[in-house]
Amino acid sequence: MRRLLLLIAIAGLAACSEQAERTYTVDELVADEALLSGLVTSCRNNPGELNDTTNCRNAEAADGKMRLQRMRQSLGG
Numbered sequence: 001m002r003r004l005l006l007l008i009a010i011a012g013l014a015a016c017s018e019q020a021e022r023t024y025t026v027d028e029l030v031a032d033e034a035l036l037s038g039l040v041t042s043c044r045n046n047p048g049e050l051n052d053t054t055n056c057r058n059a060e061a062a063d064g065k066m067r068l069q070r071m072r073q074s075l076g077g
Helices: 001-014 026-031 033-045 054-074
Strands: none
Touching: 026 033, 026 054, 033 054
16 A cells, blocks of 8 residues: 555656756757757857756757858868
């Protein structure tokens, strides 16, 4: 009986907890420029809270990768 009550309590707490934000990979962000732009904007607008998050680090890496690709294309490479 105690185990059942404990399981119900844990399930209830898990259902009420805040959903974690989805983590995007660098390749996913490179493929979706609108998502990348939104993430970079929000990360740069609130660097104190968001700068060390996985999505912000991946967004900055994807932004740098896209910039290098554009430079190579403009130079004919």
